[in-house]
Amino acid sequence: MNKKWAVKRMTVNLTTEEMKKLQSYCASTGRPATDVIRELLRTLEVDNAESSEMETADSTKTVASSSKSQ
Secondary structure, eight states: OOOOOOSOOOOOOOOHHHHHHHHHHHHHHTOOHHHHHHHHHHTOOOOHHHHHHHHHSOTTOOOOOOOOOO
């Protein structure tokens, strides 16, 4: 089966509890975390204006988050 994957990569910082929950779910379903996260993202509802903007956005645009010093 030939799948086309996007070339974007994302790092997500999770709390220990969030990671345990994800790992537990993945272990019980036998699914990889990447698939679970993709499925959850697909279920998000966005209004039509945001959806249109996302479809026409430049594919090289990236989203960055700021880090807080501890």
